Amino acid sequence: MxxxxxxxxxxxxxxxxxxxxxxxxxxxxxxxxxxxxxxxxxxxxxxxxxxxxxxxxxxxxxxxxxxxxxxxxxxxxxxxxxxxxxxxxxxxxxxxxxxxxxxxxxxxxxxxxxxxxxxxxxxxxxxxxxxxIASKSARCVLAAAGHPVVDFSLRRTHGPEAGFEAARLGAMVGFAGTSNVAAARAEGLTAVGTMAHSFVEAFGAEEEAFRAFARSHPGPVTFLVDTYDTETGVRTAARVLRDLDLGSGSAIRLDSGDLGSLAVMARGILDAAGLPDVRIVASGGLDEYAVAELVRSGAPIDTYAVGTRVGVSADxxxxxxxxxxxxxxxxxxxxxxxxxxxxxxxxxxxxxxxxxxxxxxxxxxxxxxxxxxxxxxxxxxxxxxxxxxxxxxxxxxxxxxxxxxxxxxxxxxxxxxxxxxxxxxxxxxxxxxxxxxxxxxxxxxxxxxxxxxxxxxxxx
The missing domain is CATH 3.20.140.10 (nicotinate phosphoribosyltransferase)
Known part of the structure; x- marks a missing residue:
């Protein structure tokens, strides 16, 4: 047409x-x-x-x-x-x-x-x-105060074309990457991604899932740690990362709950395990308001992944x-x-x-x-x-x-x-x-x- x-x-x-x-x-x-x-x-x-x-x-x-x-x-x-x-x-x-x-x-x-x-x-x-969308994304960059912001919006934007635009516009105002493979390839952006809860659930236990993921992706890797109990997940991830010597450049992702307090807990576990270089990625309903509050509170979050609320400019x-x-x-x-x-x-x-x-x-x-x-x-x-x-x-x-x-x-x-x-x-x-x-x-x-x-x- x-x-x-x-x-x-x-x-x-x-x-x-x-x-x-x-x-x-x-x-x-x-x-x-x-x-x-x-x-x-x-x-x-x-x-x-x-x-x-x-x-x-x-x-x-x-x-x-x-x-x-x-x-x-x-x-x-x-x-x-x-x-x-x-x-x-x-x-x-x-x-x-x-x-x-x-x-x-x-x-x-x-x-x-x-x-x-x-x-x-x-x-x-x-x-x-x-x-x-560009204006909403720009406010996320301001709120993050120098921390990297990445785009996770594709799955809930109002159509695939809108998802492509959200990835491109985020990059235009300073986002560090996008989960959208098509946009990353077309616009020369950094493609980023971790794993879903379904991946963890498909295995018998979190440790089995993390080790299987690491075998397919030798590093660096990012483990999603809140499928069941977040503290247990962080400890399991720390053990696998240390055993496989995958600390440098790797990360854990927090996707639910009180992200500020969970990040403090996770940072303590990772540092105690001798993994100070393992980053913490936060996601789950974030936009500039939530990011600004987490930054203001001093939460030890390294990267913010924003999705739905930004990709549709929800407010x-x-x-x-x-x-x-x-x-x-x-x-x-x-x-x-x-x-x-x-x-x-x-x-x-x-x-x-x-x-x-x-x-x-x-x-x-x-x-x-x-x-x-x-x-x-x-x-x-x-x-x-x-x-x-x-x-x-x-x-x-x-x-x-x-x-x-x-x-x-x-x-x-x-x-x-x-x-x-x-x-x-x-x-x-x-x-x-x-x-x-x-x-x-x-x-x-x-x-x-x-x-x-x-x-x-x-x-x-």
Whole structure:
């Protein structure tokens, strides 16, 4: 099935109307997050690369027209004006890995109006989901305070593709590895894994299971020690590791219970057995809140394995994102709905040391200490350069995070910086608002009275 049908139906109905009315002039849409979720002091831009892959191959084919006609219960001939439609426009976007704030455009697309409308759903899906996961993962790295974090999320993410994205995005913000073999191979990540409780249960006793595992994997190994009784499991693991001289680089994994106190107990047993180099890995429902508490308590845990709660961003599983028309045929437009007012015109974000960012117009000069974030990544429907390496996104994240105020980095009750509008953007918004009030909202206004005037699409 073509990606062109991965679309909300109303995008199709609007595109049909635009084509019928001859409204194919360039339109600029801005994709942004209105407000950050609770307990978020920042977001990490993500999803751009897969969005560009989609856009560069976007084309409405014969099968898509058939599907659109069937969905609308209309003759195929009614939908044929969409046949062959492909993206020919420009994309400016914040590179993956960069810290972003509420109200800042992650992406702006300029293309003939029907084209720009049809790709809305896919772009929102990609950037919203991946930005949410990347931001959650980044908070885990902050909470771990230098301890390695690894991804165990694949088995409970919302589909295998989402699991792949979680592994990639975790690596982008500093995870040390992933259990996802496909993602590790495709993205050049470190694959990590231990054993399941079923492996231990399949044998007659824990020691038999540990020795069998070591025979197949000569080292280093990680033994799961809490299938039955955790203290007994740690002692058994210590005995096997010492007997087989597998201490260096090996580990035990704690997966349930009071992980802090169990880690203290386990560390004592391992050290007493002469195994100070054996690491302790903790897993089992962890996210940044649990990791932060374990680190704060001084628990002797070396590596944190995070899974379900991070792979689905359990406490903030969605973003209040939007894709809004900001200019059509050279005319700036804006939405005035209560609590959902948008800013008109194509934009630029200017990053200043220590924040706050300035959101200005696309072509205005940056402030003296500001650097533009939005870069042209697609022109004439094709990428402007090679797909960036994951290391490049990781470098952007590291640099932006270092400049982020400490209050925004807090795991609980963070204070997010607020971007400010430039004087030029503020002035444009005032002019557009005034024009709408005079021409559209005023009783008997020009547009209300002149039904023969040009039709003006506004944002949803």
């Amino acid at each position: 073509s990606g062109a049908t991965t679309v909300d139906l109303y995008e199709v109905t609007m595109a049909m109307a635009y084509l019928r009315e001859g409204m194919t002039a360039p339109a600029t849409f801005s994709l942004f997050v209105r407000e950050l979720p609770p307990d978020r002091g920042f977001l990490v831009s993500a999803g751009l690369e897969s969005a560009l892959d989609f856009l560069s191959g976007f084309r409405v084919g014969p099968e898509d027209v058939d599907d659109f006609a069937a969905a609308l219960h209309r003759p195929r001939s009614d939908l044929e004006p969409l046949l062959g439609l492909e993206l020919t426009g420009q994309v400016r976007a914040v590179p993956e890995g960069r810290v972003v704030l509420a109200g800042e455009p992650l992406l702006e697309l300029t293309a003939p109006l029907p084209q720009a409308q049809l790709v809305e759903t896919y772009l929102l899906n990609r950037l919203s989901h991946q930005t949410a 903030a599983p969605f973003l209040d994102s939007a894709y809004k028309l900001v200019e059509y045929d050279g005319r700036p437009v804006m939405k005035l709905s209560s609590a959902k007012v948008t800013a008109p015109g194509p934009k630029q974000i200017f990053r200043r040391p220590g924040y706050p960012d300035v959101v200005g117009l696309r072509d205005e000069r940056p402030p003296p200490d500001g650097q533009p974030l939005l870069a042209t990544v697609m022109r004439d429907g094709q990428r402007t350069g090679e797909r960036p390496a994951l290391d490049e996104a990781r470098a952007w994240f590291t640099a932006d995070l270092a400049e982020l105020p400490q209050d925004a980095r807090r795991i609980t009750d963070p204070t997010a910086p607020r971007a400010v509008f430039s004087e030029q953007l503020t002035a444009l918004a005032d002019r557009v608002r005034h024009r709408i009030e005079e021409e559209v909202l005023a009783p008997g206004g020009v547009r209300a009275a002149d039904e023969s005037g040009p039709r003006r699409p506004g944002p949803r």
